[in-house]
Amino acid sequence: MTTAASPRRIGAESSRTRAQLLDAAELLLLEEGYAAVTSRRVAAKAGLKPQLVHYYFRTMDDLFLAVFRRGAEHNLERQARALASPKPLWALWDFNCDPRGTALTMEFTALANRRPTIRDEIANYAERFRHQQAEALVGVFRQYGIDTGELPPTAVLILMSSIPRILLIENALGMTTGHAETVALVERYLTRFEGDRPSEPSAV
Amino acid sequence: MTTAASPRRIGAESSRTRAQLLDAAELLLLEEGYAAVTSRRVAAKAGLKPQLVHYYFRTMDDLFLAVFRRGAEHNLERQARALASPKPLWALWDFNCDPRGTALTMEFTALANRRPTIRDEIANYAERFRHQQAEALVGVFRQYGIDTGELPPTAVLILMSSIPRILLIENALGMTTGHAETVALVERYLTRFEGDRPSEPSAV
């Protein structure tokens, strides 16, 4: 399921080396951003030769997509579990506040806007992701008796995903003004609907 | 005021060519992201020779900083005007919703996290920017009689800047679910405090 048909050999998906390259690429993506994910640097981080990247992935876009897919499936499952938990709003909030996931999401989004090949798949996934959330939240809101005209579930979703992102970005720059207040504000709402934060912070 | 002392010649700040290079760099930054801003591509976009970039800016970091500074000063003034307008919350919201400014901010933020040389200046500016907002908003909230324990002005600032960003990002991916609802939600609040949106949308 790579980008294009090719006469070239491609390494098996089950390969241990391939997994190492994926790990290295993901780490680089997190630590230094998509621009730092080059075949040479990925290989160096994995302690391998640069040509192996092209043996296993042919193009850099294929590598990016492979990293993305590996995380995406896992993510949808985690989110489904969060939405099915006893306190879904809290679970969703904690899920969105995971810095690693948030950073990866932002990096892939930036990448999608620069690489046409990757764009479609990421946009498609993002829609599925959002849809999964929306569907669950409609039920939750009905159950809680929330007036969805006043507070539409889709708007809540956007708030719950945009806030952690900007907090993470600002934190990286050393900014913290208003962060505690914002988190407190959100969590006051969560508490109003679902009581205190679950003791086990949704170990997803 | 460049990064380092150097024996090399540097072109005058008043140069017309220099301004063209700045324009080209800013445009590239907006259209294709920071990774696309290379000396060769900037020069090509301006219809000039690549070496001129290094004549006027010595390093690429100097170029980035020059683009940033040119916009930053202008931005602080615009925001000051917005905050001094008769309906400051509406003005601030409209200001934050400007897609060009938002996109540039995001690009520079990403850049700051990858380039140590640039980082400090951007972080410093962001703090000043936020501080200017916070100071003004405290007065506004007092005037409107808003309970700042319930709704802290700094939290409102984070909401008002994070929401337009995620809407812009999602839009770029073709996602629109919940956008209208979120904007409507915010604007209901703005209307509650300041009445209808000012007819002249804060021509800043």
Place this chain on the structure above:
DNA sequence: GTCTATACTTCGATAGAC
């Protein structure tokens, strides 16, 4: 499956002529 070797491109940056 991994290696050497290599082709070609683009990058940042500088020296020096005009």
Place this chain on the structure above:
DNA sequence: GTCTATCGAAGTATAGAC
């Protein structure tokens, strides 16, 4: 102020030996 010329480093990607 702008040009030609040029460096060395890093980028993607491929061919073919082992």
